[in-house]
Amino acid sequence: MGERDGTLVGRVAVVTGAGRGIGAAVARALAREGARVVVNDVGAALDGTGVDAGPADAVAAEIRAAGGEAVAHYGSVADHEDARRLIETAVSHFGGLDVLVNVAGILRDRMIMNLEPEDWRAVLAVHLDGTYNTTHFAARYWREHRGGRYRLINFTSSSGLFGAPGQPNYAAAKMGIVGFTYSCARALARYGVTANAVAPSADTRMIDSIPAERRRSVPGPDRSPEHVATLVAYLAGPRSGWLNGRVMGARGPEYTLYSNPEPVRVLRGREPWDVQDLGEELHQTFGPAVDGSPLFAPPPGEMDGGQ
Numbered sequence: 001m002g003e004r005d006g007t008l009v010g011r012v013a014v015v016t017g018a019g020r021g022i023g024a025a026v027a028r029a030l031a032r033e034g035a036r037v038v039v040n041d042v043g044a045a046l047d048g049t050g051v052d053a054g055p056a057d058a059v060a061a062e063i064r065a066a067g068g069e070a071v072a073h074y075g076s077v078a079d080h081e082d083a084r085r086l087i088e089t090a091v092s093h094f095g096g097l098d099v100l101v102n103v104a105g106i107l108r109d110r111m112i113m114n115l116e117p118e119d120w121r122a123v124l125a126v127h128l129d130g131t132y133n134t135t136h137f138a139a140r141y142w143r144e145h146r147g148g149r150y151r152l153i154n155f156t157s158s159s160g161l162f163g164a165p166g167q168p169n170y171a172a173a174k175m176g177i178v179g180f181t182y183s184c185a186r187a188l189a190r191y192g193v194t195a196n197a198v199a200p201s202a203d204t205r206m207i208d209s210i211p212a213e214r215r216r217s218v219p220g221p222d223r224s225p226e227h228v229a230t231l232v233a234y235l236a237g238p239r240s241g242w243l244n245g246r247v248m249g250a251r252g253p254e255y256t257l258y259s260n261p262e263p264v265r266v267l268r269g270r271e272p273w274d275v276q277d278l279g280e281e282l283h284q285t286f287g288p289a290v291d292g293s294p295l296f297a298p299p300p301g302e303m304d305g306g307q
């Protein structure tokens with residue numbers, strides 16, 4: 001633990017997807033700061049198939065070997081009952097739950113034309129159902145034991161925030177997690193819970209799966225998951241309560257606060273609009289606000305509103 005006391009001494013954390021990548025770095029960082037950690041990982045391949053107790057076991061053993069406290073859990077977050085048992089493991093093993101970090105994730109990238117229902121559902125099941133499943137049981141515990149400084153930390157992605165064209169399932173799940181986080185931030189504050197989302201960028205097997213030509217070039221060499229874990233370790237602590245309902249980016253030693261959605265233009269009428277009049281007014285009033293967005297440029301020749 002070094003020369004200072006850890007910032008998370010006395011706290012209990014559940015980290016999902018903690019057998020590899022960012023989740024493993026988060027579990028290690030929380031334990032280094034003194035938290036007792038439930039290391040959850042089903043041990044799946046990148047596409048969500050298969051199970052393996054090895055990754056969760058290895059991370060839990062590594063934490064214990066370094067003098068920390070950890071227990072492994074191999075359930076799937078996509079399974080409601082597994083999620084119940086996961087939260088119960090924290091309570092029965094370590095006497096409570098202060099922090100839930102929902103990291104578990106898979107990828108099945110396809111363009112929308114080629115995306116089959118199975119690949120749509122599998123990705124939503126792990127990311128969106130998984131985040132709901134664990135949070136549902138954690139929130140029940142927190143409501144029953146209200147008054148702590150509880151922390152819910154969910155994982156979203158720039159793929160959702162900016163709309164990655166080859167990841168419609170993943171983008172939908174990750175933006176669903178943002179809405180879910182906003183809802184929890186408002187619903188659970190009364191029980192002492194803050195809820196925030198992190199959009200990471202780190203070198204893991206997930207990033208390795210993206211063809212090199214599609215990866216956005218990133219200045220600076222260090223995209224270690226440890227930097228993401230440092231932000232999560234702060235958010236997990238008792239001093240981060242001023243942050244609630246926020247989305248933050250983490251890429252290398254650089255952190256970003258994203259804006260929450262807010263209206264940028266309003267067009268008010270006094271009576272029902274005629275379709276053509278409305279179109280002209282919308283183009284005039286909203287046009288300057290959408291003009292020049294490089295991400296969501298309209299199809300060629302459409303920017304002038306049909307004039």
Ligand SMILES: NC(=O)c1ccc[n+]([C@@H]2O[C@H](COP(=O)([O-])OP(=O)(O)OC[C@H]3O[C@@H](n4cnc5c(N)ncnc54)[C@H](O)[C@@H]3O)[C@@H](O)[C@H]2O)c1
Nearest residue numbers: 017020021022042043044076077104105157201202204206
């Ligand atoms: N790596 C990045 O740059 C990046 C970018 C944006 C978002 N993310 C998000 O960060 C999170 C971690 O990603 P990563 O890069 O570390 O991926 P990773 O593949 O290295 O690790 C994900 C872990 O989740 C586990 N997992 C999968 N399905 C599970 C389930 N049903 N139950 C429990 N565990 C399960 C896997 O076994 C794996 O160990 C994911 O939510 C991902 O979407 C990562």
